[in-house]
Amino acid sequence: MKYHLLAGLAAAVVAFTGWYVGSAATGPEITVYKSPTCGCCAKWVQHLEDNGFKVKVEDVMNTAVIKNRFGVAPELEACHTGLIDGYIVEGHVPADVIRMFLEEKPDAKGLTVPGMPNGSPGMEGNGFKEPYKVYAFDGQGRVSVYAHR
Secondary structure, eight states: OHHHHHHHHHHHHHHHHHHHHHHHOOSOEEEEEEOTTOHHHHHHHHHHHHTTOEEEEEEOSOHHHHHHHHTOOGGGOOSOEEEETTEEEEESOOHHHHHHHHHHOOSSSEEEEOSOOTTSTTOOTTSOOOOOEEEEEOTTSOEEEEEEO
8 A cells, every 4th residue: 555655646747747847838948058167157057047947057167168159259258158049148138038039039149247246147146136238249349238137
């Protein structure tokens, strides 16, 4: 009797977990290039997953090579780079801003939060939140403020 109860419970947990995981990541798929040792990058990935994004992580030893390959200007760089629907997402860009950008489909190369501002997704650790800007950029060096946080 105990065996059947445990087997039934285990089957229910597996079925529920499979349904939950499958339904949690119903949003767009993003590939994130990051250092394998960067904790804030891992927290940003978790932020995206918590907001329904399907995230494929590519740990790389030299993120500068990735940024150079995709044409991210040095003044726009942060610690990780994402690719989603043909756009670049550089740094700690909030998930809701990414979604808004994808819905609008602007004529731009991508979004960036240069540096690592305190309080941005993945950088919440010290309890201090500084205001920061999310920038849109194109391939000709034009940069504009896309959102304020």
